[in-house]
Amino acid sequence: MKIFKIIILPILTTIILFSSPTSLIEKAKKNGLLPIPTKSSELLKIIDPKGVLTKDRIELGKMLYFEPRLSKSSLISCNWCHNLGLGGVDGVPKAIGHQWSGNPRHINSPTVYNAVFFKRQFWDGRSPSLEDQAKGPVQAGVEMAASKRLVEERINSIPEYVALFKKAYGNNVKIDFDKITSTIAIFERTLVTPSRYDNFLNGKIDALSKKEQKGLETFIDKGCVTCHNGIALGGDMQPFELRNKYKYRDVGGFRGDSKNMIKVPTLRNITQTAPYFHNGMIWKLTDAIKEMSHLQVGYKLKDKKNGGFILDIKPITLTNSDVDNIREFFNSLEGKKPQIIYPELPRSRDNTPKPEPENSTSKK
Ligand code: HEC
Numbered sequence: 001m002k003i004f005k006i007i008i009l010p011i012l013t014t015i016i017l018f019s020s021p022t023s024l025i026e027k028a029k030k031n032g033l034l035p036i037p038t039k040s041s042e043l044l045k046i047i048d049p050k051g052v053l054t055k056d057r058i059e060l061g062k063m064l065y066f067e068p069r070l071s072k073s074s075l076i077s078c079n080w081c082h083n084l085g086l087g088g089v090d091g092v093p094k095a096i097g098h099q100w101s102g103n104p105r106h107i108n109s110p111t112v113y114n115a116v117f118f119k120r121q122f123w124d125g126r127s128p129s130l131e132d133q134a135k136g137p138v139q140a141g142v143e144m145a146a147s148k149r150l151v152e153e154r155i156n157s158i159p160e161y162v163a164l165f166k167k168a169y170g171n172n173v174k175i176d177f178d179k180i181t182s183t184i185a186i187f188e189r190t191l192v193t194p195s196r197y198d199n200f201l202n203g204k205i206d207a208l209s210k211k212e213q214k215g216l217e218t219f220i221d222k223g224c225v226t227c228h229n230g231i232a233l234g235g236d237m238q239p240f241e242l243r244n245k246y247k248y249r250d251v252g253g254f255r256g257d258s259k260n261m262i263k264v265p266t267l268r269n270i271t272q273t274a275p276y277f278h279n280g281m282i283w284k285l286t287d288a289i290k291e292m293s294h295l296q297v298g299y300k301l302k303d304k305k306n307g308g309f310i311l312d313i314k315p316i317t318l319t320n321s322d323v324d325n326i327r328e329f330f331n332s333l334e335g336k337k338p339q340i341i342y343p344e345l346p347r348s349r350d351n352t353p354k355p356e357p358e359n360s361t362s363k364k
């Protein structure tokens with residue numbers, strides 16, 4: 001009898017503590033975690049619901065993404081802050097734009113990889129789509145500082161660009177600011193990075209190591225999935241500082257939207273996008289995980305009453321080994337980036353508006 005007990009106990013504990021890979025996949029999906037579809041037809045439905053992607057437009061969008069002449073100084077392209085060779089970020093705490101001006105609110109550049117999966121763009125969620133978003137940075141004084149007119153004049157003065165727009169959209173295309181920026185967004189729609197995590201959720205059970213599986217399970221059990229869910233493991237608005245104040249909240253003073261909600265950053269490629277949080281004040285990933293568990297609670301909607309919500313709230317507490325396991329799980333979110341061949345950009349012409357790197361009084 002005694003021997004029987006000794007043998008049966010460890011078996012039971014194993015069953016209770018670890019889900020089998022297949023039941024972990026079920027559990028992940030039940031908790032709102034979704035893989036990037038492997039079938040390109042399914043992926044296209046998500047990244048291109050309006051059917052605007054074509055090879056010519058994507059290629060042109062890529063050129064414009066790398067085009068520094070969209071900035072007043074002719075020095076700053078989208079890739080300056082969202083470097084596709086560096087996980088889609090610049091790797092500095094606050095973004096540095098026109099004339100080396102740091103973002104006045106100490107705002108960190110988020111990654112453009114997988115941004116197509118976000119429900120909202122920007123840390124305060126003020127933009128609903130990539131097309132809408134792309135108009136912002138070109139004009140922002142602290143980013144590329146160019147007027148719509150300057151951008152239109154620069155592009156229209158270069159015959160190769162005019163020809164490429166015609167090829168992409170037909171001969172009657174009007175190459176205005178909106179067309180230029182929405183073409184950049186078309187390129188951005190292709191910046192998705194499938195990873196071992198996706199393989200796992202798509203059924204390849206040995207795609208994650210045991211420790212990564214443990215980390216994924218901890219991530220689910222501790223309630224991180226309340227906010228980090230969907231394909232991007234983020235991308236929608238959520239409250240921040242539910243339980244405690246963020247250690248660096250006074251740096252830059254950003255508090256989110258009018259309801260103090262903040263756009264949840266994607267965790268895909270998170271190992272490559274330090275420094276972390278909206279003001280880029282935390283460099284080490286394990287410190288970011290610890291800060292999250294200190295700040296946040298997981299919650300579930302229990303009921304709705306009188307226009308309000310009743311929430312089932314669970315504070316998140318992580319042991320050092322929980323933090324370790326989640327950190328390990330994050331390795332599996334490093335995705336395969338699309339191969340991008342650096343485009344050769346057509347030369348400026350005599351009538352192309354000149355760079356304005358200095359603090360000039362030009363109206364353009
Ligand atoms: C000077 C640096 C800089 C440049 C140049 C720049 N960005 Fe950004 N980008 C940022 C910062 C900072 C934010 C966050 C701003 C905010 O939330 O208020 C951002 C946000 C974004 C987002 C939203 C992502 C998210 O997670 O919410 C996208 C997409 C994006 N930029 C694409 C572009 C494109 C396309 C260009 C070129 C047309 C561009 N950016 C140029 C710094 C820059």
Ligand code: HEC
Nearest residue numbers: 224226227238240262264265276277278288292296297298
């Ligand atoms: C209640 C919602 C919520 C929960 C629960 C939550 N997060 Fe977050 N998370 C956010 C928001 C919002 C941000 C962005 C905050 C900011 O930078 O201002 C964030 C940021 C992060 C970042 C930094 C990302 C970056 O690119 O800067 C990491 C890492 C992170 N969360 C991991 C976790 C982990 C691990 C858990 C579980 C222990 C967790 N989060 C639980 C909402 C949540």
